[in-house]
Amino acid sequence: MSEIAIKYNDNIVDLQTAQELGLKGDAIELDNSVEALEVLRHSTAHLMAQAIKSLYPDAEFYVGPTVKEGFYYDFKTSEEIGQGDLKKIEKQMLSFAKKKYPIERYVISKEEAREKFKDDHLKQAVLNMIPDEDVSIYKQGEFEDLCRGPHLPSIGLIRYFKLTKISGAYLGGNSKNEMLTRIYGIAFADKAFLKAYMDMMAEAEKRDHRKLGNEMKLFTFREEVGAGFPIWLPAGGRLRARLESLLFKAHRKRGYEPVRGPEMLRSDLWKTSGHYQNYGENMYFTHIDELEFGVKPMNCVGHIKVYEDELHSYRDLPIKYFEYGVVHRHELTGALHGLFRVREFTQDDAHIFCRADQIEEQIIEVVDFVDKIMSTFAFDYKMMISTRPDKAVGSDEVWEISTQALKNAMDTNELAYEIDEGGGAFYGPKIDIKITDAIGREWQCGTIQLDFNLPERFKLEYNGEENNKIQPVMIHRAILGSFERFIGILTEHYAGEFPMFIAPTQVAIVPVAESHKEYAKELSDKLIDINADSEIYAKNDSLNKRIRIAEKTRVPMIVVIGDEEIANNTVAIRDRRTREQYNLSEEEFLKLIQTKINEVNF
């Protein structure tokens, strides 16, 4: 293994720079450490640029950094480049790498650099962002690039890489700017790591909820129905119904009352709430006679109307309303993604109306609720506090107070959180619960939002101890976020092998022959009595085939019944999760299913 850079004052310094400045530090070897990969991938990005430049001589280059997963380079060519060109670029990269060009570094003034890259308007844009007087140039063979480094000593060290994706990306990440071409790639120090990475990507693809959702008949989308409007199929319907009923109980236990607001409300109300002005572009509007109505993108206004239905005493607070609220939002076409981003979805939404002195306890109670649910599903999650966005209602002071209240609740209970600056809802700051899916993407699911603004806008009140009118505080919260997204994430999380308590079907019953169908039906009825769904595989197919089909549905448990079982009043079990086969008496079997269904601790 060879030394590729050094660690100096916690910075990675490449050998070229170290030599020039006479710096000494711990050697960084070419392995799969974070530091080594940083250098390797950065140089691989340059090698890719070199290959692109040789294949497309008019290419202009913007920036080519390393990211969490690999590296990318943004550039522009007159010729269009597509997915199919990646192989060609990879090949060119390899042929350059074989020449083992050393990577040389030298420093020139910014003026000289401007002259050097005078034909590259993207590099000029990069130069404009650099405050320093002098800039460094890295050179390998004929190819030179403006870069801060660090880089490998030679491109000959680059062998195990792959170009993974091609896409467009806005210059500087701003949608007002021109669109550049971006190619993503990955690189490792050895073949085994590259293979492991590619295998992991393949596994992630296998778990993709869109693929599994189709195979398992959970949901579908249809062109003629419209983009972003999911259709729930029977199996998905059963899964979802289980989740809904489990969650219903959990809410009731915690003092939430089920309510329901209308699907659309008069636009005047959305003007009062501020949605019209701040969220209108994401809303759908329609007219009934002369009046304009807005289809709800959130459920809060409906719940406010429930609150307003009667007078409230300070003794009654907190009041908690919940609803599986169907909402519609105009998402951009490019944002749509299976069940993860849709235009119609159902939130497990609730609003807590409470006194100011109850804020902390209420927030902690919700955080605890979240933890119960996420740990039941064995999810890793983290919490973020999101602060005031650009578009917002309410004074700075109110925002400051409510943001601080969220932080206090978290701090005094020693809960860890990160800050997402400007990520709040327009009516208040929030705590977002982000869970990680199978491919390592983070998704915002649950959210806890503190709101002083809507109570003010709707002039909500309750009677205080002195019979005075006091404005309540509203806490908006959703734990799953939406059933659509959450079920999508669950599907990938379990790779379709759902635990018994939410699986679309709990048991597949396979009668050996025609004569065993009757017993199968009896068993199925008994299962319904203990709230378990089953499916009988009695088609005119071989036993082997029916077992195979049952296995492929990913049902947690298959029971086979034939003469023996009927004679002894038993079932032969195939447990898909534990991959075991064994016999149980019918009674024991039903008890086992019941236990597994109740393995929920919301």
Added chain:
RNA sequence: GCCGACAUAGCUCAGUUGGCUAGAGCAGCUGAUUUGUAAUCAGCAGGCCCGGGGUUCAAAUCCUCGUGUCGGCACCA
């Protein structure tokens, strides 16, 4: 919305440089078979080749405008 790619049977996919009646496997239907733990056999049916418009003697194939999907960007439960 933006950049790029893609769209053929319910599903997964073939379909030569534009050229005869668009194929296969699975699923479905009909028979035969009645099965003891991952695919029994035979037959049948199934297509406005995503939708308009165009080029051509001829279009699933080329062009164009939509719609939808995929990978990102930008935006968000």
